[in-house]
Amino acid sequence: MEEIETDIAALEVNLSKLTAPDPLAGLLSDEPSADLITWRRAAPVTAQRVVAALLLTPGLLGQVRIKRVTDSASDAVTDRLWWVSAPEAPEV
Numbered sequence: 001m002e003e004i005e006t007d008i009a010a011l012e013v014n015l016s017k018l019t020a021p022d023p024l025a026g027l028l029s030d031e032p033s034a035d036l037i038t039w040r041r042a043a044p045v046t047a048q049r050v051v052a053a054l055l056l057t058p059g060l061l062g063q064v065r066i067k068r069v070t071d072s073a074s075d076a077v078t079d080r081l082w083w084v085s086a087p088e089a090p091e092v
């Protein structure tokens with residue numbers, strides 16, 4: 001009986017992950033023809049930050065990283081930027 005209860009608890013956790021509300025649902029339009037660029041320009045900064053925090057992660061879209069000037073061959077910021085995606089992301 002204890003084993004079944006453990007299995008049920010694990011299944012309930014999986015179900016809650018599948019039915020959790022989408023954090024972008026209240027921020028972005030449901031219309032397939034919606035113009036996201038127009039939305040972004042009109043959205044308040046707080047909404048833009050929420051969307052960026054949700055999407056700009058190494059496991060999803062990736063993150064921009066900036067090398068320190070002392071670790072770079074150039075002082076130019078554009079030469080010190082690189083994009084990190086899931087395969088390159090360090091384990092935490």
